[in-house]
Amino acid sequence: MKHKNLMIVGTSSGAGKSITVAGLCRIFKKDGYTVCPFKSQNMALNSFVTKTGKEMGRAQVVQALASEIEPEAFMNPILLKPTTDRKIQVIVNGKSIGNMSGIEYGRYKTSLKPEIMKSYNHIKDNYEISVIEGAGSPVEINIKEEDIANMKMAEMADAPVILVADIDRGGVFASIYGTIMLLSENERKRVKGVIINKFRGDVNILKPGLKEIETLTGVPVVGVIPYSNVDIEDEDSVTERFNSLKSNNGIKIAIIKLKHISNFTDFDALKIAKDVSIKYVSSPHELDNEDIIILPGTKNTIDDLKEIKDNGLAKEIIKVSKNGTTIIGICGGFQMLGDKIKDPYGIESNIKEIPGLGILELETIMEKEKNTRQYEGKLKNCSGLLAGLNDEKINGYEIHQGVTFGTEQKVTDDDRIVAVVKGDNIFATYIHGIFDNECVTRNILNYVRSRKGMSLEEKGISFDEYRMLELDKLEKIMRENIDMKKIYEILGD
């Protein structure tokens, strides 16, 4: 089997690299090839846990789904998770090797090349096509020497390169020309095509410019993709995800926008539910009688807890929790709802102990060992928000250092505390992806619907099904607007 590859780089972060890779993976898969995504280094707080308990960036997970293969850490051998303002947690091949400052990591990262190549070669040996994603812009000339994610990666994999440019933010010709001109001559030779992304309007207006940029750079424009509302998660560095989502007279949900918010893809499944409006909130006066308040996961529970105490959000959440507002805590947010968080080894900060919101009688200790595992279990002893869900199977994944103890009502069949309910209106869990379990989401939303006198919803589409439909939408748009014949010609041996 001869392996063929292609690398997608972008004129900037958020140009649409991840989505383009996902779309190409889907097309190659549908055309009958075995295909695998790859990104050597990701910087993201949205991570995923593989079947073998390894952590990886979520963009490659979606691309793996598009390729119809199980997500595995070799698709993203390096994951960087910003922990505090100055430290990043470095995850290599799915496991944390500790925290480093930016400068320390800058010095260290080129030594990871063998690790990267081990992962890449595994893909090369096992799949017919690989689609490699770059990171940010390939011409950050101040750090080009230490590059392991862009043109160096293209070189290491000997891959042809396609440059994706975002026309929506303007300056598209300058960014295409500037990016290509800032590459070295050898690097420039690798660039075989340009894709213009997020175009609104009549492509005929664009045509003279396309011709001119092709002449100026010598690189053909192989596609102009219209702006679309395909709902597929992209890199989280530049995200429109925190924009509010409105619906009239519906269920109002506020998600607390913590400074180190992590795994906010947890809420994607809520967005597709009927009558839901979601708002991200970072101060108490933005709260407006919401039906549900969610405390999300965080890379730094202690710092973020301190912040919501200082800015008054904590006080407000405690107050409305007593008036029956539904409060949901996920992972770090779950830990905050307890009485106390202890960090004896200074994992998250130098605060050794901090009182929580005291809504749940629980205590959390940050352990040295990080828990990364997929979760599969059964609900039991369900009441309140989860009433009626006994024996339902649920799944998701866990990423946390904290271990939680206490006397609240456990609702899973595990010995340890994974999820609890309290009274009618509180639910908290370590499980990321909890809302992807359609029964849990429907139950909670129906609880709120009945309180508000709204009619209840029957079983709906699962989030997995929804995601596959969106990927197929993306495939269709890309096939219609990219010269796929040309892409197959570009694919490198």
Ligand SMILES: NC(=O)CC[C@H](N)C(=O)O
């Ligand atoms: N993913 C999370 O929310 C992590 C919570 C917390 N920072 C921990 O490590 O335990």
